[in-house]
Amino acid sequence: MSEASVLNASGSRIAAEYALDLCARVAAFTDVPGTITRLFLSPATRQVHALLSAEMRALGMRVRVDAVGNVRGLYAGAEPDAPVLLMGSHIDTVPDAGAYDGVLGVAVGLALVRSLAGRRMCFAIEIIAFSEEEGIRFRRPFLGSRGLLGELTADDCSLRDGDGVRFAQTVREFGLNPDELSGDLLTPKTFAFLEVHIEQGPVLESVSKPLGVVSSIVGQTRFALTFRGQANHAGTTPMPMRKDALAAAAKWIGFVEETAQNTPGLVATVGNVRVTPGAANVIAGSAEVTLDVRHASDEARWAAVKILLRGAESIAEARGIRVAIVETSEQNAVEMDAVLREGLMRAAGNAGEAVQGMTSGAGHDAMIVARQMPAAMLFVRSPGGISHHASESVLAGDVEAALKVMTALLAELQFESFGRGNTWA
Ligand code: HGY
Numbered sequence: 001m002s003e004a005s006v007l008n009a010s011g012s013r014i015a016a017e018y019a020l021d022l023c024a025r026v027a028a029f030t031d032v033p034g035t036i037t038r039l040f041l042s043p044a045t046r047q048v049h050a051l052l053s054a055e056m057r058a059l060g061m062r063v064r065v066d067a068v069g070n071v072r073g074l075y076a077g078a079e080p081d082a083p084v085l086l087m088g089s090h091i092d093t094v095p096d097a098g099a100y101d102g103v104l105g106v107a108v109g110l111a112l113v114r115s116l117a118g119r120r121m122c123f124a125i126e127i128i129a130f131s132e133e134e135g136i137r138f139r140r141p142f143l144g145s146r147g148l149l150g151e152l153t154a155d156d157c158s159l160r161d162g163d164g165v166r167f168a169q170t171v172r173e174f175g176l177n178p179d180e181l182s183g184d185l186l187t188p189k190t191f192a193f194l195e196v197h198i199e200q201g202p203v204l205e206s207v208s209k210p211l212g213v214v215s216s217i218v219g220q221t222r223f224a225l226t227f228r229g230q231a232n233h234a235g236t237t238p239m240p241m242r243k244d245a246l247a248a249a250a251k252w253i254g255f256v257e258e259t260a261q262n263t264p265g266l267v268a269t270v271g272n273v274r275v276t277p278g279a280a281n282v283i284a285g286s287a288e289v290t291l292d293v294r295h296a297s298d299e300a301r302w303a304a305v306k307i308l309l310r311g312a313e314s315i316a317e318a319r320g321i322r323v324a325i326v327e328t329s330e331q332n333a334v335e336m337d338a339v340l341r342e343g344l345m346r347a348a349g350n351a352g353e354a355v356q357g358m359t360s361g362a363g364h365d366a367m368i369v370a371r372q373m374p375a376a377m378l379f380v381r382s383p384g385g386i387s388h389h390a391s392e393s394v395l396a397g398d399v400e401a402a403l404k405v406m407t408a409l410l411a412e413l414q415f416e417s418f419g420r421g422n423t424w425a
């Protein structure tokens with residue numbers, strides 16, 4: 001089977017239309033009407049499970065939902081015990097998200113299986129829809145892919161969401177078995193992971209290329225800081241007598257921005273502030289803020305974290321208030337697999353598509369799965385460079401290009417790697 005027989009020009013256009021249509025259908029399921037917001041094992045997620053399971057069954061795939069809520073569709077290979085190529089991404093979102101972050105990777109995977117039209121390869125293909133990558137509901141990212149690898153800890157399982165519901169209880173209430181969370185959930189003989197994902201940034205648009213091959217994914221550390229002062233009357237408390245938690249947090253947020261602006265390659269974000277009691281005429285007693293720090297170099301990130309946290313402590317001290325700091329997640333930078341990356345580059349050449357080598361400033365499930373197998377990512381251009389926003393978009397032609405490249409890579413896997421004795425199975 002040559003890649004031409006699988007996806008010729010019209011085939012890739014049909015496959016792209018299928019993938020984009022599936023993204024649109026998934027986007028209709030949300031926990032917050034008027035936005036695209038889908039959190040871990042939420043009611044909207046259950047609706048997406050039903051949609052994806054039906055699609056996978058229609059494609060002749062064996063479907064299951066694993067203990068951490070990942071939807072898994074297995075498209076058998078030519079032999080019953082064929083090695084397994086894993087493809088996919090996440091289906092949870094940030095609040096008020098776009099329609100493509102994560103979901104596009106699942107949709108492209110299903111479009112590729114659909115384009116095989118029943119033809120079997122010398123490997124099976126498993127499409128996975130990870131249940132939790134963003135880290136919104138439990139403030140800890142990658143719970144779906146870490147669960148796949150059997151890496152979830154008792155601490156993970158006892159995490160509480162904003163309503164005080166524990167992670168393990170959420171899993172049970174969804175109808176899954178939290179006792180299975182500790183096991184490795186990988187399908188036996190899975191030899192590599194490929195994730196197609198929107199770039200979520202401006203690089204591909206700036207170089208006018210539709211696709212990117214990811215060399216490495218930057219590391220990230222997230223924190224929750226709580227500035228604790230003294231709530232008091234806004235009218236009767238003289239300025240010198242105040243212990244204003246929000247004013248201290250605001251001072252520190254300015255310090256975070258200034259530090260990142262003056263440190264090459266560093267990004268640092270305070271994305272959420274929760275103030276109590278939160279009344280116009282009451283001095284804030286406490287201000288809870290989040291911090292997200294990223295850099296391509298782990299050493300540079302750690303150095304920046306030290307400076308930022310020390311800054312919080314000195315601002316608090318100078319104002320006679322306290323600050324509590326909790327690290328909520330830590331993930332080092334990860335290199336993508338060189339053999340798979342070269343395969344993607346060759347596939348792009350065979351498919352006649354331009355690709356750009358680049359790092360990823362966004363975190364992805366591939367950086368977790370890479371701990372146990374070769375993993376690689378293909379980026380699709382983000383028009384306007386915008387993501388984690390309702391106006392996130394993709395161009396149909398770029399999705400078509402991604403499908404052509406992935407088809408060419410599958411063909412190479414089929415003929416080059418397995419034919420010659422591969423290093424992946
Ligand atoms: O936050 C990230 O980097 C990713 O979008 N989860």
Ligand code: MN
Binds near residue numbers: 094
């Ligand atoms: Mn995201």
Ligand code: MN
Binds near residue numbers: 090102197364
């Ligand atoms: Mn994502």
